[in-house]
Amino acid sequence: MKKINKFFTYSLVFIASSLFVLSCEDDDIESDSGKVIPKIFNxxxxxxxxxxxxxxxxxxxxxxxxxxxxxxxxxxxxxxxxxxxxxxxxxxxxxxxxxxxxxxxxxxxxxxxxxxxxxxxxCNPKPGVYRIEMHDSADDGWQTDGANGGAGITVNVDGNIVEFGMCNPYEDSEFDCPTGDFSNAEATVTIPEGTISATWSFPGDEYGEISFEIYGPDNTLAFASGGPGETEAGQLPVVVCAN
Known part of the structure; x- marks a missing residue:
């Protein structure tokens, strides 16, 4: 019986000590609140x-x-x-x-x-057929965000995604292969009447071999990527006004 009482006493002491430590830790958390530094990460x-x-x-x-x-x-x-x-x-x-x-x-x-x-x-984009001339300086099609291929250029037309690019001999593409070969090819994108927004995005250039030009419905140059590898991944400033 004495052993049981002794064990019970030790247990109470241990629990009390634990509660005291936790109480101190809570105080530390409260005091650390002033150390939080607000910052916009992204x-x-x-x-x-x-x-x-x-x-x-x-x-x-x-x-x-x-x-x-x-x-x-x-x-x-x-x-x-x-x-x-x-x-x-x-x-x-x-x-x-x-x-x-x-x-x-x-x-x-x-x-x-x-x-x-x-x-x-x-301005809102001009409706009609946009023509894209695509080139690859290594004559093996596009490798955009992948070592053997990757995604094509996408156009977000009021929430509907259109994708195009130059195919290659290494892997199947998610988009239809356009007219041409692995050096030069041509694709078209149609912007419907009444479209509010058409956002063009380029996925990247794995080996610095890609170039392309985008022509508006009236055949004026809307965007030129420059020489191979000059355009980085991101949104393209394609602006052809409806009015």
Whole structure:
């Protein structure tokens, strides 16, 4: 019986000690709250958009417990219910410059420096058939974001994705092979009447061998990539106005 009582006593002492340590740790957590430094890790959103279109801008990754405060000029803010880490913007004009900035206000009241994106708003795209001339300086087709092939150029036409590129002899492509060979080929993309936005994106150039030109419906040059390897992955500034 004495052994049991002794064991029970030791157990109570151990539990009490543990609670004391946990209490101290909680105090440390509370005192560390002032050490949280707010910072915008990544502000994502398009730098080129279209009149009468809506785009999303977001902080990634957002921090739990923080509030994000946005400042927007030249566009209409469409808040997203229950979220401060992202907003929708409606672009209703092309004349004025648009800037989007955001700060993080942490739970301890500290506020970060602002992160900003400047946005160019362009006209709605001219409908019709766009012609793309594609070239490869190594005469073995395109290797974009893959060592043997990869994705093609994509066009986001009001949410519908069109993909094209130059095929190669190494692997099957996700897109239809255009007219031509592994050195030069030609593709077309049709922009329907009434389209609000058509965003062109290039996936990259694995070996620095790719070049291409994009011509509008009136056969004027809308974009030229330059020499092989000169264009980096990302959105292409293809602007041919409807009016």
């Amino acid at each position: 502000l994502q959103g398009s730098t080129l958009t279209f009149e009468n279109s809506t785009s999303t801008y977001a902080v990634t990754p957002p921090r739990g417990g923080s509030e994000y405060i946005w400042t927007v000029t030249g566009a209409e803010v469409k808040p997203i219910s229950g979220r401060t880490d992202k907003i929708n913007l409606y672009f209703n004009q092309t004349e004025n410059p648009v800037s989007v900035s955001v700060v993080e206000k942490a739970f301890n009241g500290l506020v970060s420096e602002a992160s900003q994106i400047d946005v160019t708003v362009v």
